[in-house]
Amino acid sequence: MTTKQPDWERxxxxxxAGLLSVREIASACGVSHTAINKRSKxxxxxxxxxxxxxxxxxxxxxKREVSTKVSTETLATERGIVEANAEVIADIRMAHxxxxxxxxxxxxxxxxxxxxxxxxxxxxxxxxxxxxxxxxDDADAMSDMLALANKMGALPSRTKTMKELAETLKTxxxxxxxxxxxxxxxxxxxxxxxxxxxxxLSKEA
Numbered sequence: 001m002t003t004k005q006p007d008w009e010r011x012x013x014x015x016x017a018g019l020l021s022v023r024e025i026a027s028a029c030g031v032s033h034t035a036i037n038k039r040s041k042x043x044x045x046x047x048x049x050x051x052x053x054x055x056x057x058x059x060x061x062x063k064r065e066v067s068t069k070v071s072t073e074t075l076a077t078e079r080g081i082v083e084a085n086a087e088v089i090a091d092i093r094m095a096h097x098x099x100x101x102x103x104x105x106x107x108x109x110x111x112x113x114x115x116x117x118x119x120x121x122x123x124x125x126x127x128x129x130x131x132x133x134x135x136x137d138d139a140d141a142m143s144d145m146l147a148l149a150n151k152m153g154a155l156p157s158r159t160k161t162m163k164e165l166a167e168t169l170k171t172x173x174x175x176x177x178x179x180x181x182x183x184x185x186x187x188x189x190x191x192x193x194x195x196x197x198x199x200x201l202s203k204e205a
Contacts, residue, residue, distance in 0.1 A: 006031040008039065015040055018049040096173050103166050 006029055014025045015036065026033040039045075 004030070006035070011036060011039075012043075012045055015045050016048055018047040092176060096176075099169055099173070103169060107166075 011025060011029050011031065014020055014028070015022070020028070022033045022036050026036055
C-alpha cells in the first residue's frame with residue numbers, strides 16, 4: 001500500500017497566505033510541521049502576514065471600541081463581543097440617519113422659502129409700479145420692497161452655507177464609515193442617501 005503524498009502545492013499556498021500557523025497547516029494536510037519548515041526553507045517560501053495582521057488589528061479595534069461600554073465578563077464570550085460591536089455600529093448608523101434627516105429638513109425649509117419668494121414676484125412688480133406712479137403710500141411700498149429684498153438677498157447665502165455643511169457632513173460620514181469598516185460590513189445605504197441629498201441640493205440651488 002502506497003503512502004499518500006502530501007499536497008505540497010496546497011501546503012505552499014497555505015504557508016504563503018500566513019493565516020494559519022505551520023502546526024495548523026501540518027495538521028490539516030497530514031504532514032509534520034518539521035517537514036513543512038524544511039521544505040519552506042529549501043524552496044524559499046515567504047509568509048505573507050498582512051492578512052493575519054489585519055485580522056488581529058480588527059479584533060483589537062473591536063475589543064477596545066466596546067471595552068468602555070460593557071464589562072470584561074460580557075466580552076469574554078463571542079456572543080458578547082458580537083452584540084457589543086453591533087451596538088456600536090448601530091449607534092453610528094442611527095447618528096448618520098439623524099444628521100441626514102436634519103439636513104433634509106433644512107433643505108426643505110430653504111426650498112419652501114424659495115417657493116414663497118417666487119410666488120411674491122407679482123407683489124414685487126406691483127410695488128415697483130406703485131413707486132413709479134408716486135402714490136401716497138411710497139413709504140410703505142419702499143418698506144415692503146426693502147423687506148422682500150432682504151429676504152431675497154439672504155437666501156443665496158444660506159443656501160450656500162447649507163451646501164457647504166452638507167458637503168462637510170458627507171465627508172465626515174464617509175471617514176467614519178471607513179474608520180469603522182462599515183462599507184464592507186453593512187453596505188453604503190446611509191452614504192448613498194447623503195449623496196442623493198447632495199445631488200438634490202445641487203439641482204435646486
